[in-house]
Amino acid sequence: FLILKSIDTPNKNVLQKQHVVLAEPFYHKVVDFAMEFYVDIKGKVSFAGYSLFRTDTNGRYKENWLTSDNRIEQHLSKYVSTEVLEQVKMAIVDCLKDKYTDVYAGYFGVDMMICDEAGKYYLHPCVELNLRMNMGILSRRLFDNYVCPNSEGFYQIEYYATPQLAKDEIHKLQQEFPLIIENNRVRSGYFPLTPLLETTQYHAFMKIKSCD
Secondary structure, three states, X not given: OEEOOXXXXXXXXXXXXHOEEOOOOOOOEEEEEEEEEEEOOOOOEEEEEEEEEEEOOOOOEEEEEEOOHHHHHHHHOOOOOHHHHHHHHHHHHHHHHHHOOOOOOEEEEEEEEEEEEOOEEEEEEEEEEEOOOOHHHHHHHHHHHHEOOOEEEEEEEEEOOOHHHXXXXXXXXXXXXXXXXXXXXXXXXXXXXXXXXXXXXXXXXXXXXXXO
């Protein structure tokens, strides 16, 4: 931490109130993902799945890839070995057992990223901790329970400037990606997860395609 006594910036007032600024290295990010865990009331820690997601240029959440854990791990192994992923997974389980099981029960996500440094790929094992139900867990459950195993797609949240624009875009999705249900699961198409109301400007939905 750097203690700031005098600084001439537009954020001077904020910095004067907070007194510190945290500096971090700039990473050349290639992939955003997370490992999700569950801590039960007895303190048992289990791996709950992978989350592979995308953010915009400002770091805001955009979408999650809806696919199997195996497919996500295969994608990640293009950059880092499955042995490294497993070692990190086990290290987090051990840490959870030692640090959190007496004070926390529930889902726990660890955001990570794969970085490119001079043509070599490295795993950043802890960007952020989320001691809560999060988008990764939601996406994992959506795929595992409501999407056909041989399909995949994306869980997305979109913002629209006006309710009319939201209505127009949602109708367009319905037309361009007709929904096909098979055995009570989405095989392909657009599937809304929030209702279309007169005031709707945020919309969550799945967009699925068959991989057969």
